[in-house]
Amino acid sequence: MPHVSQEPRLPSARGPVSAAVAEYLRGSGPLPGHAEIADAAAYGDDLQLALYLCYELHYRGFDGVAPDLEWDPDLLRTRAAVEDRFLSALRADTAVHESVDAAIAELLVEPVDGSGVSHYLRKEGELWQVREYAAQRSLYHLKEADPHAWVLPRLWGRAKAGMAAVEFDEYGGGRADRVHAKLFADLMTDLGLDTTYGRYLDAACAELLATVNLMSLFGLHRSLRGALVGHFAAVEITSSPGSRRLAEAMRRTGAGPAAEFFYDEHVEADAVHEQVVRHEVIGGLLAEEPQLAADVTFGIDATGHVEDLLAARLLSEWRAGRSSLRSPVDMESPHIS
16 A cells, blocks of 8 residues: 655745755755854744744654654754744744733733734635635644643643643544544635645745744743743633634635534633633642743733734735735635535
8 A cells, every 4th residue: 555645745945044944854955054044034934934844843744854853953953043033033022011910811802993813804804815814824723732732741730730621622522523623624625725734834924834833932842831821821812702703704704614613613612721721721830830920921922923913914915905825725626605
């Protein structure tokens, strides 16, 4: 029986840093120098793709890339330099609240202007924009909850128990057909999108890559476990109202039953998760390690920063009638009649 690869193909490079990393993964060429990394825009295509390539080795890897490169010392040193460029920019550019409570309180308040992506898609988004949004978000949702799982060995007590409970739900409560990544794949099928893992990496914009890289950055570093908990809190607290709007967008545009179900499921599940994350995960973590409060706050606010960058990119393109994707996406026959 012929071997069918479960790993995505390496994407096209977006500049000298990502080109050098990709060639190194193929087994030829030197890694980028520190000067090249320093010259790359922190949130730009080249640096964000290079970081994504490094991080993906800790997930499924890439077709034709040796699995042992995950722990290649030279590659890890390069990754560290790229991470430092990204993290330094995040620390410089993120407006951080004075406390965890203040950061969470702002998350709990719905914006008056209603100008976010989910508001736009609910009120006036077109089907092609819904498809683009799903294609972009697939880089996370097809591995939903995986970046957050890295933090479990770094927690204990209430924080670990609460985190594990939420993750168990994200993984379908033990049922393969209810795993959230599977539910998102069903949504993509309704929208006529290819459900192959990593299929839309070439098409995704830099701002989307940054949102996924942020999770991996926080998840893969024990020193950033507080920031990962903050990121997780930001996602879960804002998910329920956002998912409600996106479910309405799916219904209004006729996206299909699986597309509607994915967001309907998150409305209910994440309303419960919000309470667990706030009281057990954050509460438990800070009861054990109160010195991590500033990291939790940074994680919450850095998440808002990169999501704002993504929203600005998507909305500016869509309002101008342009695609938000870097390359066209072929559509299969969608569910919509």
